[in-house]
Amino acid sequence: MARPRVLSGIQPTADSFHLGNYLGAVRQWVTMQETHDAFYCVVDLHAITVPTEADALRRRSRVAAAQLFAAGLDPERSTVFVQSHVREHTELAWVLICLTGMGEAGRMTQFKDKSAKFGESAASVGLFTYPILQAADILLYQANLVPVGADQKQHLELTRDLGQRFNHRFGDTFTLPDPYILKEVEKITDLQDPTAKMSKSSSSPAGILDVLEQPGPLRKKVMRAVTDTGSEVLFDEENKPGISNLLRIQSALTGTPIPELVARYEGQGYGTFKKDVAEAVLETFAPIRERTEKLLADEKELDRMLAIGAERASAVARQTMEQVRERVGFLPKL
Ligand code: TYM
Numbered sequence: 001m002a003r004p005r006v007l008s009g010i011q012p013t014a015d016s017f018h019l020g021n022y023l024g025a026v027r028q029w030v031t032m033q034e035t036h037d038a039f040y041c042v043v044d045l046h047a048i049t050v051p052t053e054a055d056a057l058r059r060r061s062r063v064a065a066a067q068l069f070a071a072g073l074d075p076e077r078s079t080v081f082v083q084s085h086v087r088e089h090t091e092l093a094w095v096l097i098c099l100t101g102m103g104e105a106g107r108m109t110q111f112k113d114k115s116a117k118f119g120e121s122a123a124s125v126g127l128f129t130y131p132i133l134q135a136a137d138i139l140l141y142q143a144n145l146v147p148v149g150a151d152q153k154q155h156l157e158l159t160r161d162l163g164q165r166f167n168h169r170f171g172d173t174f175t176l177p178d179p180y181i182l183k184e185v186e187k188i189t190d191l192q193d194p195t196a197k198m199s200k201s202s203s204s205p206a207g208i209l210d211v212l213e214q215p216g217p218l219r220k221k222v223m224r225a226v227t228d229t230g231s232e233v234l235f236d237e238e239n240k241p242g243i244s245n246l247l248r249i250q251s252a253l254t255g256t257p258i259p260e261l262v263a264r265y266e267g268q269g270y271g272t273f274k275k276d277v278a279e280a281v282l283e284t285f286a287p288i289r290e291r292t293e294k295l296l297a298d299e300k301e302l303d304r305m306l307a308i309g310a311e312r313a314s315a316v317a318r319q320t321m322e323q324v325r326e327r328v329g330f331l332p333k334l
Pocket of ligand 1: 007008009010011012020021022023024025026043046133134137138146147148149150151152155185186187188189197198199
């Protein structure tokens with residue numbers, strides 16, 4: 001039997017991934033390539049929904065791809081590609097845009113948050129349609145599962161709704177995907193504001209741990225992470241969100257269950273605990289950083305790997321799109 005298919009994407013909007021991206025998404029991508037037919041894309045079309053400088057976009061797209069390979073994606077087992085290399089993404093997005101209600105798109109909370117930041121009138125129509133392009137990314141590959149963090153739940157619901165609507169109106173065409181969200185790591189929070197998501201766009205530099213950052217600053221940030229009143233290392237999301245976040249991080253990085261960590265640090269205070277969290281972060285990030293640097297030193301090879309990915313992705317995308325064109329009623333070109 002064919003392996004179930006997995007697809008996910010990440011935006012090239014920063015010079016590094018952060019710990020939330022890694023734990024919430026990328027790490028699962030790596031495990032799933034063993035059991036699934038895996039497609040992962042660097043979503044550069046999504047990146048331009050906010051003002052983006054061309055050279056920065058090119059640089060960040062390569063940095064993103066290099067980090068994916070460095071984190072363990074194997075080009076033999078995973079199809080890693082750049083979204084804009086496969087033209088069908090925008091083509092399917094258009095068809096889906098025409099199936100989406102204005103009100104439906106307007107309810108997307110990420111759009112509301114982001115447009116509030118820019119000011120409603122400064123936000124682009126691209127930002128408004130962002131989740132529909134994401135739906136196209138997923139439906140195009142007939143994905144069964146989509147590994148993401150909790151912030152993507154609503155976009156995945158929309159994806160299912162649009163897939164279902166298309167199937168209903170034009171005949172069975174799309175596989176309806178399920179989100180794959182690991183509860184323990186679905187929302188890694190900001191080190192300075194442990195009730196908010198760690199985020200490329202809204203965290204302060206002190207609140208975010210970048211995969212490509214040097215050990216010195218990383219260690220400092222963990223040691224300076226906001227902790228809560230009291231001095232005991234306890235998991236209590238409500239009263240101790242800072243320590244709970246660090247416990248979640250430590251547990252995910254070392255594979256030690258949280259209750260075991262709590263027992264280990266009993267009576268030791270925050271300092272020792274934070275030092276160990278910092279070490280776990282450094283141990284995970286250092287090899288990824290080193291491999292990323294190596295991959296970036298040979299851009300030609302990296303671009304070649306991405307071209308292979310794009311070719312494999314295109315083969316699937318083309319097939320789906322041919323069906324879509326026919327079902328929607330576009331005249332075949334002879
Ligand atoms: P992006 O680039 O913002 O984030 C990439 C992945 O990282 C997850 N993530 C987190 N997980 C846990 N804790 C956090 N603090 C945290 N911050 C980010 C995100 O949930 C995401 O899985 N819309 C997507 C990109 C996308 C996509 C797709 C995803 C475009 N097309 C198709 C899946 C399928 C996004 O903004 O990711």
